[in-house]
Amino acid sequence: MDIRQQSFYTLEQLDSLIELPIQQVINCISGLKKNDSDKLLAEYIEFKGLVKSVKGETPEVFYVDGIFEVNKTEFISITDPDELCSVAQCLLKELKGTEHYQNSKVLIGNIYEPITPEGYNKPKYSYLQFESLVNRLGIPLKSYWPVGQEDFNYNIDLLNQKSNFTLEEASRIAGNAPLQDQQGTFYDVSLVEHYKEILSECVKGQNQHGFHLFTTELWCHSYSEDIGECSKRYDNGTHLKVSANIDIDLTIVSKTEFLRWCKYMDINTGLYNSQKAIDESVASLKLNNENLTAEIKRLKDFTHEIISEKKQLIECVKNITYPPELQLAVDAYKQLCLGQEKPPTNKKIEEWLQTESKSRGITHKDGSKTLKGLSEKKLSTIPSIIKSVKL
Incomplete structure (x- = not known):
């Protein structure tokens, strides 16, 4: 059971609702009481554990988990061995049944004792009792309602x-x-x-x-x-x-x-993500600048290497020499086929090859004779080869 859902609040929270310090209200309560049963601002606590009823010759022990009124407390002195001094601690001695928690064994007004007295230092108070009290005293409430905000149990x-x-x-x-x-x-x-x-x-x-x-x-x-x-x-x-x-x-x-x-x-935790501007570290900026400078130098060196290798490759290509007949076929393709929508006929290519081969001094053997130009076999083969080239 969540005590916040029952409209119970700490003294500090109630203090934020009125124009006067809450302690002034607490101090004047004794003068307003008629008897012990007329508590104008009772202390409450959410208790979970074993209790026994004060009434009866053989009180039954049973488990409870709910909101009770604090009926009796007791201060004891505990010696701290490290500090060599005594520390006062308030123990919860008696609970009183309330309308906020009832079952077959817990009745309103009955007194119950915790089997093991627990430390007790932060009670909560009923807002209904608080409202009745401040109205009786004529104390005005503040115009806003801070208690209505989420009451988180963490900072x-x-x-x-x-x-x-x-x-x-x-x-x-x-x-x-x-x-x-x-x-x-x-x-x-x-x-x-x-x-x-x-x-x-x-x-x-x-x-x-x-x-x-x-x-x-x-x-x-x-x-x-x-x-x-x-x-x-x-x-x-x-x-x-x-x-x-x-x-x-x-x-x-x-x-x-x-x-x-x-x-x-669908849980409200009060947490949120926030963007925050952060001043850049001078040392970090210097390191980033050094890394960037080194990367630029590396890219420049790499670019120079690429350019140098490209020049070497171009020179190598320029210096490549083909056999005369292969060079003749390459030149025939460039001269007659490259860039042409309709390739020339084989006959036209043969004529160009024969004329150009003779002018370049290309010869072939025909038995024991050496003849100028390409052989008939090569003349008929080369045109089909160069016309099939796709660039």
């Missing part, structure tokens, strides 16, 4: 400075619990446990709606023969089996991912 400003949370921290924030248990701070433990399960399901990729919560670090409980129980790290975003046991103390999610999950779950 929002401090948490907003963090960039990442463990799953343990995330589940406590979602359940409006302090990151570390604090005396007098109430929260729903079962709600925190519930959110641990939902967060783990989303991290595993096993959520019923397909919501997958991506981690910054993902760890699961494991076992090793060498060291026994341990935790094993997995790649972020890994889909795990439902039975996987996530280590909630080591697994980390970013605040951005956590807020995305909170939006999906």
Whole structure:
């Protein structure tokens, strides 16, 4: 049960609603009381544990979990061995049943004793009683209503400075619990446990709606023969089996991912992402400039190498010499076929080859004779070859 849903507030919260210090109101209450049963501003506490009824010869012990009125407290002195001094502590001795929590064993007005007295230092108060009291005293309320804002059990400003949370921290924030248990701070433990399960399901990729919560670090409980129980790290975003046991103390999610999950779950945590301008480090700028200068030099050197290699390649191509007959075929293609929509006839190419071959001094053997120009076989073959070239 969430005490905030029952309109119970701390003294500090009530103090923010009126123009006078709340302590002045507290000091004048004793003069307004008629008897002990007429409490104008009673103290309340959410109590969970074993109690017994004060009435009856053999009081029954039973479990309660709800809002009770504080009926009796007791101060004790505890010696601190480190500080060598005594510290006063207030213990809760008696509870009174209220209309805010009833069952077959808890009745309004009955007195109950905790089996184990607990430390007690931060009560809450009913707003209805507070409103009745300030009206009776004629104290005006402020024009705004700060208590109507979310009452978080953690420091929002401090948490907003963090960039990442463990799953343990995330589940406590979602359940409006302090990151570390604090005396007098109430929260729903079962709600925190519930959110641990939902967060783990989303991290595993096993959520019923397909919501997958991506981690910054993902760890699961494991076992090793060498060291026994341990935790094993997995790649972020890994889909795990439902039975996987996530280590909630080591697994980390970013605040951005956590807020995305909170939006999906419709949970208001008071956290938000904020952009903040950061002055660049002079040392960082100098290092970046040095790295950029080195990269520019590397690219210039690389460009010079490419240009040099290209020039060498061009020279190599220029200096390539083909056999006379091959060079003749290349020149015939350039002269007669290159850039022509309709290639010339084989006969025209043969005529050009024969004339050009003779002018270049190309000869061929015909038995024991040496004749000028190309042989008949080459004259008939080359035109078909160069006409088939596709560039």
